[in-house]
Amino acid sequence: MIKPLISLAAMLALALPAAAQEEPQGAPSPNEIVGQAAPEEWIAIAPEDLLVMTLAPADDGTERKVVIQLMPAPFSQGWVENIRTLARTRWYDDITVNRVQDNYVVQWGDINYDNPEAEGEAKLLPDGLRVMEVKDYAPDVPLRSFSSTGGPLKSDDYAERVGFVGSIPVGYRIYSPPPGARLADFLTQAWPIHCYGMVGVGRGYSPDTGSGAELYTVIGHAPRHLDRNIALVGRIVDGMEHLSSLPRGNGALGFYTADEADKRTPILSVRIASDLPEGDRPSFEYLSTGGETFARYAEARANRRDPFFIVPAGGADICNIPVPIRRAGE
Template sequence: MRRFATLATLTLLATAAAAQPGRWTPRPIPNATEPAEVIANAPAAVWRPIAPENLLVMDLQEGGRVIIELAPAFAPVHVANMRRYARAGWWNNATIYRVQDNYVAQWGNGDANVPLPEGVVQRPPAEYERPTAGLTPRALGFPDSYAPMTGFVDGWPMAWDPARRSAWLTHCYATVGVGRDLHPDTGTGGELYAVIGHSPRPLDRNIANVGRVIEGIALLSARPRGTGNLGFYQADRGETPIRIARVRIAADMPAAERPRFEVMRTDTPTFAAYLRGRANRGGQFFRVPAGGVDICNVNVPVRRRAG
């Protein structure tokens, strides 16, 4: 009798699952172009140059450089603050003081009493989402656990709610967000973190997402983890924060030293082919194409510009 009850329960669960709205069945596309092949053959016209004003360049005292693309279209006040911090030298001699496993690496001046640069907005608005007006996103085409819709706009991974007409950047690997205190504090942009683990999407719409690391993420992710609460380094345990030498905006650097990058445009047939390839990996290794992909597994291509 117990066996029949179990079978009946399983049948009911299967029927309920099949009846759920929005249920999705993978439909793999055979022989989709490999993503690496799409990138290798992408014409120059499908790449968007990153403006030097939107590149934050962080040099570490031990050597190595972390480069961040800023996202002023989603967090204009926080990004403006970050430019002020960089131009005032506020981060020079600051530290990476928190590295939490499978989560984030965080840097800034922490509890040090360093005066804020002139012009920094001390109470920015909660730039956690923005209106969809003016955005023309390319939909991912697959379900998401955290938003009604996900896709890409101008090379950025984005989620949005058509009913509320609001959009926000998604917290994917290498995302840069603003450290803050408890609500209603929104952070000024002086304390920053980069995602170094599995995409913490519950942070979406709860913290200002101000950009992404486009080069040097290993200098943040391959660090010893802090043993303090939330991964903070503990001096009494011999844990030493990583010293930052200086942080600059690329536009302020001499032209010969300025790093130059470009992002694949996400409104092109080339990116559509790349997206199909990410969702339907094949070749000699993948024998079973997934027929789907998560927004944070697409990894919009970024490359250095020649010259």
């Protein structure tokens, strides 16, 4: 007689709604730890650093807004400056989503710029945009700028070390320090990491580094091979579902083909939050990555001990420790 792989009791338990199963008590979950954070551990994101992108409404008329936290200094500031210029000159208005590659990226920009299906003239870019160099992908950053390093973070094949600068996941390497230097004074070469929801700048072949007119976000497994090869300029803090659920393109690299014009989602407007009327400004906060609560949260993400889990993992990839975000006042 062949024995069943799962007992009848277990099958019945799985069939019950989650709320009907008695949850055992145990260590708090990562979300429960975050919920215990003191108000002073939450850091407000300045309205000048939030980009509000309004997509055309969904088929059922639902409004679709995506909010992006722009990259803080010292990373990618030339591109961030360009993005503010492009938003304030309304260059982004009426562009479209042109590429959706499954488990990879969503990309948006002018349909007639660097698009296999381009048929018309590309939009003229505003004057005064900065031109960056490849070296700007990974600037020198003092180690004291890092709010969190080490701990449960697993080393990986893409960076000697990983950590956080503010709310941004970063890879880095430490330069050989001068004799007698304090650890905080060590200089690093550091770069943002391509985790889910990070926003980057589309470009052509090097030495082209892109202007910021064409942007993309990661919607799949972290493509870490792009680190230090493309500029990252921020991360999506709200509305990710509006991009990750878009129909995939069937053309090369996920571009929409000529027969898929109806799949392109129009982008109605892109605005800096500080330029919006006060009542329309989104307001977000992130959990300080230098505080005790974040350290506990990161440890809990790396070694789940809440009742559902059986074996702690012993560490975590940095992209599996997303920095918690919330609307201000929640």
